[in-house]
Amino acid sequence: MSDWQRLDPRVLLIGPVEAARQLVVPAVIAMVGIGSQQPRALLLLTPLFVIGAVVLGVIPWLTTRFRIEDERLLVHTGLLNRKQLTAPIERVRSVDLEATVLHRLLSLRKVLVGTGVDDGRIELDSLSVAQAQDLRERLLGSRPAAVPATAEDGLDASSVGLHESTALPAAPAPVVLARLDPRWARFAPFSLARLAVVAGLVGAIWQFDLPVEETGQDVWNWAVQASIWLVGIGLALGLISLWCVGSALSYLVSWWDLRLAREHGNLTLTRGLFTTTSTTVEEDRIRGVELQEPVLLRMVRGAELKSLVTGLDEGVYPVLPQCPVAFARDVGSQVLDDGGAGLSAPLAQHGRFARRRGHVRAQWMTTGWLLPLAVAGVLVDVIGAGWAVVAVLAGAGLGVLVGEMSYAHLGHALTGTHLVVGRGALTRIRTVLARRGVIGWTMRQSLFQRRHDLVTLTATTAAGNEFVALRDVDRAIAVALIREVSPTLGRWDLAAAVSSRR
Structure with a gap:
């Protein structure tokens, strides 16, 4: 990868869509404000919006180049404000591959390279699946480096007995540490972290123009005539049901197809239904794990597992979502490779x-x-x-x-x-x-x-x-x-x- 490379040409299809998504709110505000005064101006604003989205979507493909040279990742980007990013490979801490639904339809991936600095991560959007996988392997050094001796070293292949029966051993197959069990969604309602998701769902439903004006008075009259306790119980049951269903669905969407695997000295976590994310970190940079058992999760014997990693922006690498505590301890012991001593050791109390x-x-x-x-x-x-x-x-x-x-x-x-x-x-x-x-x-x-x-x-x-x-x-x-x-x-x-x- 010593030659300069560009983003995949299919980014010309994704770029305008992403640019239009970012421009749609100010464009609608402008159209409403100007259109109310001069309706004919809408005929001019609409094509300008489309042209602007296309231009902004094409610029990344025209201006972004990258390559690996002298053990460094070089990225050049920008049109008016040119940026030249340099990241030594030895400073790379993580490589994430993300894919929205549109990325997956076009077989593209977004690559996010973490170097442990506060300025964020280096982003390359969009690369082909093969490009993204190759870049991740090169940055994390997961390819075998062994090279057979040749005549340049003073030996030929026959003199050292290199033939099919003595070929270099293949890299070990990935070891899968965990996969998602859909039944784990039962733990989601016991995590208050998902309350914001359900609140957002309620807010979104409230925005719909439901026919409540005609029936509102009838509902109020019935509520007055009925027992206030019956109304309260029904409302509580409805909210609890909404909470359970919403949190379980959010859980499955976020963690769908979870796969935690150890391969080539790295830990790779892949998850997501609509937007898939694949995060890879070197095991040498993992300094420990943290098992969290919130009070509600403890009632159903659930827990969350995270690992402590050096060099990541947030410093914490999610390993497992809410799941059975026994399974979390087992996976944590495999990540630590300590035979379960750390997560099961009795603690000395402090008096x-x-x-x-x-x-x-x-x-x-x-x-x-x-x-x-x-x-x-x-x-x-x-x-x-x-x-x-x-x-x-x-x-x-x-x-x-x-x-x-x-x-x-x-x-x-x-x-x-x-x-x-x-x-x-x-x-x-x-x-x-x-x-x-x-x-x-x-x-x-x-x-x-x-x-x-x-x-x-x-x-x-x-x-x-x-x-x-x-x-x-x-x-x-x-x-x-x-x-x-x-x-x-x-x-x-x-x-x-x-x-x-x-």
Whole structure:
């Protein structure tokens, strides 16, 4: 790929469509504004809109060139403002292949190259399927590099016995770690992250011109005559049904044909019904996994799995959507290649003082804001004193429950290759971070932690959110963890360093 290449000529069909989609809103506004004053102007604006979309769609094909030269990806693009992008292959962190419905009909792919910088990813839209696959393989180095000896090396093929029976071994076949089970859609309603999707669906339906004006009065008269409790129950059941159906459909659309595979030292995740996405990252850049179990998902024994990757813009690589927790742990163990030690290791708890601090924090989150509101409500005669007491007691009870959950989830463990940290209150989170992924440590003591010689220990890493925090751990245990995970820090008197700050 040393010669300059262009985008696939079929981009001339996609480009105008994409440009028209971006121009349609301002074009409609202009047509409505001008057309109301001068209707004849619409005859001129319509062809201008079409011509503009075609011109904007053709420009990328005329101006975009790319090639791989001297272990670098070179991309030149732009008409008036020319851009010359250079990305060393060794800095490439991920290569995503995306395809909308139109891309798939034309057998094209959009290539997104992630280099770990904040400016985003290098985009090449659109390449043929063969071009995109070849570019991904070259950028991620997934092609075998072995080359048989030849006469140029002072040997010929016969002298080294290179023939059909001694040919170089073929690359191993991909190992599929996970595929989508459509039955997993039952977990979707227990994820509040999809509430926005259902809300958008309700908003879209509301925009339709439904014949409610004629029947609205009749419905209102029936609602007044019927029991208010019956109406409330029916409305609640309708909303719950809409939530379940909408979230399940959104889940299937997003994760349809999910395939997680290990091939050539990379992990490749492919998913999507209408817009397909194929994300590939090098396994060498994976520093751990994170298993999340929100409180609603725990009720049905579900979980989500993510991996922590260095160099990605967001730092987190989705591995599995909401699925059975046992399956998520099994796939996570395969990604970590640790025999399941990290995700199943028992966590060492942090003692009664850490438990007490968890309860205090929980009470601040519940009763701490509810008590002033209740007092203010009584003073302005919005609620009665009895209801105010009930609300405060309910908040205190919720705080006790949240405090117990936060302590039950808090803990740590060490395996031969990983640091395991448990945390979270309503969402139980277990982070398994490779020891080699820890690049620094921070110990902090608040005024209240000093009373019981506790610290918040933070492991700094280049993956995920760039840190993993272990709260309310005994200072001596924190020092021992640092020395165990990072032996090179053993020459520093960490205990004395913390004591000097007390």
